[in-house]
Amino acid sequence: MAIVYKRPHALTDEVFHYCPGCTHGIIHRLIAETIDELEIEGCTVGIAPVGCAVRAYDFFSCDMVQAAHGRAPAVATGLKRARPENIIFTYQGDGDLAAIGMAETVHAATRGENITVIFVNNAIYGMTGGQMAPTSLPGQVTQTTPYGRDTNSAGYPIRVCELLSTLDGVALAQRVTVDSVRNVRIAKKAIKKAFENQIKGLGFSIVEVVSSCPTNWGMAPNDALKWLQDNMLPYYPLGVYKDISEGGENK
Amino acid sequence: MAEKVLMKGNEALAEAAICAGCRHFFGYPITPQTELAAYMAKKMPKIGGTYLQAESELAAINMVLGASAAGVRAMTSSSSPGISLKTEGISYLAGCDLPALIINVQRGGPGLGGIQPSQSDYWQATKATGHGDFQILVFAPSTIQEMVDLVFLAFDLGDKYRMPAMILLDGMLGQMMEPVVLPEAGKTVVPDRPWAADGHKNKRPHNIINSLYLDPLKLEQTNIERFKRYEKIKGTEQRCEELHTEDADIIIVAYGASSRVCRNAVAAARAQGIKAGMIRPITLWPFPVDTIQKRLVSAKAFLTVEMSMGQMVDDVRLAVNGAKPVHFFGRTGGIIPSPPEVLEQIELINGGI
Amino acid sequence: MRPDLNLLLAGFGGQGLLFGGKVVAYCGLIENREISWLPSYGPEMRGGTANCSVCISDEPIGSPLVLSPNALIVMNLPSLEKFIDTVEAGGSVFIDSSMISKRVDRKDINVFYIPATKLAEENDLKGLANMVLVGKLCKELGFCSKETLFAAMEKSVPPSKAELLEKNKKALQIGIDYL
Numbered sequence: 001m002a003i004v005y006k007r008p009h010a011l012t013d014e015v016f017h018y019c020p021g022c023t024h025g026i027i028h029r030l031i032a033e034t035i036d037e038l039e040i041e042g043c044t045v046g047i048a049p050v051g052c053a054v055r056a057y058d059f060f061s062c063d064m065v066q067a068a069h070g071r072a073p074a075v076a077t078g079l080k081r082a083r084p085e086n087i088i089f090t091y092q093g094d095g096d097l098a099a100i101g102m103a104e105t106v107h108a109a110t111r112g113e114n115i116t117v118i119f120v121n122n123a124i125y126g127m128t129g130g131q132m133a134p135t136s137l138p139g140q141v142t143q144t145t146p147y148g149r150d151t152n153s154a155g156y157p158i159r160v161c162e163l164l165s166t167l168d169g170v171a172l173a174q175r176v177t178v179d180s181v182r183n184v185r186i187a188k189k190a191i192k193k194a195f196e197n198q199i200k201g202l203g204f205s206i207v208e209v210v211s212s213c214p215t216n217w218g219m220a221p222n223d224a225l226k227w228l229q230d231n232m233l234p235y236y237p238l239g240v241y242k243d244i245s246e247g248g249e250n251k
Numbered sequence: 252m253a254e255k256v257l258m259k260g261n262e263a264l265a266e267a268a269i270c271a272g273c274r275h276f277f278g279y280p281i282t283p284q285t286e287l288a289a290y291m292a293k294k295m296p297k298i299g300g301t302y303l304q305a306e307s308e309l310a311a312i313n314m315v316l317g318a319s320a321a322g323v324r325a326m327t328s329s330s331s332p333g334i335s336l337k338t339e340g341i342s343y344l345a346g347c348d349l350p351a352l353i354i355n356v357q358r359g360g361p362g363l364g365g366i367q368p369s370q371s372d373y374w375q376a377t378k379a380t381g382h383g384d385f386q387i388l389v390f391a392p393s394t395i396q397e398m399v400d401l402v403f404l405a406f407d408l409g410d411k412y413r414m415p416a417m418i419l420l421d422g423m424l425g426q427m428m429e430p431v432v433l434p435e436a437g438k439t440v441v442p443d444r445p446w447a448a449d450g451h452k453n454k455r456p457h458n459i460i461n462s463l464y465l466d467p468l469k470l471e472q473t474n475i476e477r478f479k480r481y482e483k484i485k486g487t488e489q490r491c492e493e494l495h496t497e498d499a500d501i502i503i504v505a506y507g508a509s510s511r512v513c514r515n516a517v518a519a520a521r522a523q524g525i526k527a528g529m530i531r532p533i534t535l536w537p538f539p540v541d542t543i544q545k546r547l548v549s550a551k552a553f554l555t556v557e558m559s560m561g562q563m564v565d566d567v568r569l570a571v572n573g574a575k576p577v578h579f580f581g582r583t584g585g586i587i588p589s590p591p592e593v594l595e596q597i598e599l600i601n602g603g604i
Numbered sequence: 605m606r607p608d609l610n611l612l613l614a615g616f617g618g619q620g621l622l623f624g625g626k627v628v629a630y631c632g633l634i635e636n637r638e639i640s641w642l643p644s645y646g647p648e649m650r651g652g653t654a655n656c657s658v659c660i661s662d663e664p665i666g667s668p669l670v671l672s673p674n675a676l677i678v679m680n681l682p683s684l685e686k687f688i689d690t691v692e693a694g695g696s697v698f699i700d701s702s703m704i705s706k707r708v709d710r711k712d713i714n715v716f717y718i719p720a721t722k723l724a725e726e727n728d729l730k731g732l733a734n735m736v737l738v739g740k741l742c743k744e745l746g747f748c749s750k751e752t753l754f755a756a757m758e759k760s761v762p763p764s765k766a767e768l769l770e771k772n773k774k775a776l777q778i779g780i781d782y783l
């Protein structure tokens with residue numbers, strides 16, 4: 001009997017601890033499939049963030065390092081400079097990457113650090129219980145914006161791909177989502193390209209995955225995806241913001 | 252023997268680190284350690300190493316963490332305010348059992364403080380270079396030659412015990428020049444690091460470098476194991492220099508720059524017939540408790556001299572444990588005490604014993 | 605045992621005092637004595653006050669910070685006023701009299717007035733007044749031989765700046781010859 005679907009080797013047997021309807025699981029799988037397809041598990045080192053994905057070090061079969069909140073790109077820089085032959089990826093949420101770690105993100109990007117960044121944007125701090133994130137939408141109700149995000153006092157969300165695409169060191173900045181089979185396929189292609197870029201030495205590649213957080217958004221999984229489609233995607237348009245690879249939109 | 256050369260403290264530290272096999276330096280500019288980073292920036296590209304000026308001290312220490320996790324000798328250097336920022340990463344290094352060398356060329360504080368020499372980060376270095384239950388090795392050189400030697404020791408012991416090590420000096424020692432003999436290459440061997448996150452090559456289970464333990468019992472057990480290691484270090488790695496302590500009535504305890512001033516003061520006191528001596532801690536953690544306790548019977552009083560409001564004196568008092576009086580003299584804010592000032596303190600104490 | 609040299613060099617940043625101190629320190633290194641060199645440091649990289657302590661001794665050096673010099677090279681008035689009273693009785697002071705017109709009142713020290721800046725400029729050695737003063741210091745105090753002094757200069761000038769070596773040596777010689 002032919003096997004048509006199995007757990008990628010790059011994922012361990014550890015059971016995901018993520019909430020029902022959370023998209024971390026899909027994104028983990030896409031990364032693991034990529035590692036398998038590129039046959040790089042033996043030379044890949046992943047960096048787990050602080051946040052819901054902190055235990056990513058238990059889920060991926062490659063070597064893993066757990067970084068302080070926001071510092072994953074700096075830790076990745078150290079790992080890559082020490083062993084340039086290895087493939088280094090970070091897995092970061094919006095608070096980690098775009099709030100406390102914004103300096104590390106921007107500077108790793110502008111240095112053209114040859115690493116791969118998977119950025120999960122669900123517009124909320126998940127693990128700490130649903131506080132406002134730098135990417136929370138105007139008017140979005142969170143634990144720390146109980147009357148909705150008031151842009152007069154809490155400012156505006158940050159569009160990370162747009163911001164980073166202005167930097168010369170960036171090879172790929174692409175925003176995807178995993179709300180449908182079609183979009184999962186696009187996300188997989190983008191993640192694979194972000195790893196291939198590193199193998200080719202092209203520089204900093206970031207894939208932003210617009211995601212849902214049913215638990216902290218207070219919605220059923222399907223409603224959360226609907227909310228994502230109706231509210232997140234208009235604010236965070238999907239697409240390629242920079243791509244210097246062969247066949248890419250800008251060189 | 253290799254040639255004696257004249258080198259600035261900051262440059263000697265850099266050259267020694269290179270000799271000790273360090274090829275990865277991550278820093279951020281701050282006075283008065285600048286020459287160290289500048290030396291690395293000049294040398295590293297020529298020997299295939301990495302010099303990287305990070306966007307902040309936070310980033311620099313986490314780059315060190317990454318490089319150390321990958322299994323190479325890595326270091327950073329800074330001065331007091333910058334070390335405060337690095338404490339986050341130092342705590343993670345300790346929690347991940349990673350070696351790394353951190354150099355603190357101290358300046359006056361708190362806050363932006365000043366840029367002149369100081370020893371007011373003793374508490375930070377020995378008690379709390381970050382949150383949580385942990386210690387790091389702390390070395391306090393007093394000459395440029397000793398700086399070079401301690402760079403090797405700090406890397407070697409950091410590797411041996413899998414923990415961060417700090418060389419704690421001050422602006423005076425960093426800026427001054429003295430003759431120094433650099434060790435031959437190959438004096439130190441970088442050990443294998445089977446624990447490193449350097450790619451499992453499909454030959455072993457994956458390595459995880461991590462300081463998170465969601466189960467409090469596991470975290471407690473990990474900390475207990477780590478403190479067993481610390482106890483072993485306390486038993487074997489205490490280092491200090493004794494100067495005229497055998498017959499000393501008054502024993503000065505001073506490290507680094509202030510110990511140099513005290514050396515003059517001890518000589519001047521001896522010239523007057525006062526039996527003064529000095530214990531100069533070379534390791535601040537582990538603190539040389541054993542040597543101080545060995546002198547408790549013969550000494551009549553202790554005098555701690557620091558370029559601070561009085562920090563190491565706490566450890567001297569703990570070691571003396573009330574057996575003899577412990578006095579303190581310090582200048583702070585970037586002032587280096589003068590030998591006559593210290594001599595005056597010795598004379599005062601001598602009048603009272 | 606040879607006497608200790610506790611030298612302070614003081615003046616404006618840019619007058620080459622730190623370099624002058626380095627040459628003196630190398631003299632001690634060549635003669636295999638204990639030495640230390642300590643600069644003042646701070647935001648005044650150029651034009652502010654700068655000074656530098658050099659100790660040469662046969663004993664290990666304690667504090668490298670010279671608070672009571674037995675030799676003082678001074679190249680501006682603020683530094684003269686700041687440090688003249690700190691000189692040990694019996695010590696020697698070397699004053700660039702082209703920069704400082706003031707005379708020293710103290711009778712318990714030896715004072716040498718050398719128009720170092722003027723001498724340097726007259727000999728097409730602009731900027732090397734520091735070395736004129738070091739030459740004079742060496743001759744008067746005899747802390748090392750002339751050969752050592754010139755060898756120290758060779759160690760202090762990087763090979764990439766070889767054309768400066770002869771000029772510096774010439775400036776030292778002017779100081780040595782100045783009566």
